[in-house]
Amino acid sequence: xxxxxxxxxxxxxxxxxxxxxYAAYTFLTVGLHGYLRAEAIRSHGDVxxxxxxxxxxxxxxxxxxxxxxxxxxxxAGLEFASFVVWASLFYLPLMLAAYVLATxxxxxxxxxxxxxxxxxxxxxxxxxxxxxxxxxxxxxxxRSLNExxxxxxxxxxxxxxSAPSLHVGVPMAYALWFMGYPHVRMRRIGHMLAVWVAxxxxxxIYTGEHYVFGSLAGIVWAAACYVVCRTLRIAYPRxxxxxxxxxxxxxxxxxxxxAEPATASEPVISEQAAA
Numbered sequence: 001x002x003x004x005x006x007x008x009x010x011x012x013x014x015x016x017x018x019x020x021x022y023a024a025y026t027f028l029t030v031g032l033h034g035y036l037r038a039e040a041i042r043s044h045g046d047v048x049x050x051x052x053x054x055x056x057x058x059x060x061x062x063x064x065x066x067x068x069x070x071x072x073x074x075x076a077g078l079e080f081a082s083f084v085v086w087a088s089l090f091y092l093p094l095m096l097a098a099y100v101l102a103t104x105x106x107x108x109x110x111x112x113x114x115x116x117x118x119x120x121x122x123x124x125x126x127x128x129x130x131x132x133x134x135x136x137x138x139x140x141x142x143r144s145l146n147e148x149x150x151x152x153x154x155x156x157x158x159x160x161x162s163a164p165s166l167h168v169g170v171p172m173a174y175a176l177w178f179m180g181y182p183h184v185r186m187r188r189i190g191h192m193l194a195v196w197v198a199x200x201x202x203x204x205i206y207t208g209e210h211y212v213f214g215s216l217a218g219i220v221w222a223a224a225c226y227v228v229c230r231t232l233r234i235a236y237p238r239x240x241x242x243x244x245x246x247x248x249x250x251x252x253x254x255x256x257x258x259a260e261p262a263t264a265s266e267p268v269i270s271e272q273a274a275a
Contacts, residue, residue, distance in 0.1 A: 086200070168210070
């Protein structure tokens, strides 16, 4: 067992800190997140007051990508696989945070969850100011995720949250954080998470949940939040602490003193006389 995980099981104070960390995470990314989305839909309940990324997608690709993908690709098996990838957003981030908590400690896990909350809550502010419709609201696409999930997608308090896509932005934030961590194993995990980002991007476009440019906006949004955390030196607290107390430079060696010539008062003894 990892040392931190062993201490977490035996120390009541550390267990209380972990509980406080996850309680704050749950409140901000679930409670406050849900409240902000509910307020956004209350302010923009009329579809006519919302925006769409559809015209931009059609201007670039000539057709709505969601419609083209559903017509070109078979639905058997692919829709279920898409649901598995889509649902991973609701459990994989917590599993990754738990892994960081057990292997890298409390500060690293807190920094990762802080980045997660920054991406989610700032995106909520964008949804409130610029509500955007998903493809399934504008185009004749089959919303298979709603059918496979038993209607769980309808629990979202704000359907006008298409850009930036949090289903793409959150995996992107985790991938960037792991790839930037100064440890080889963590960077390898980050490279694997890049595959998660690519799969999630395809899934949300194929299922009609997000437009292409809404998905790209999620990637850019996550990258911007990551850069902010790196700039403020809160992405990796241990690295910040190491930089705050730099090691003192080694003292240069004292210069060697040149041999002084013999003075007149000191007799010079030749080698023959000494012999």
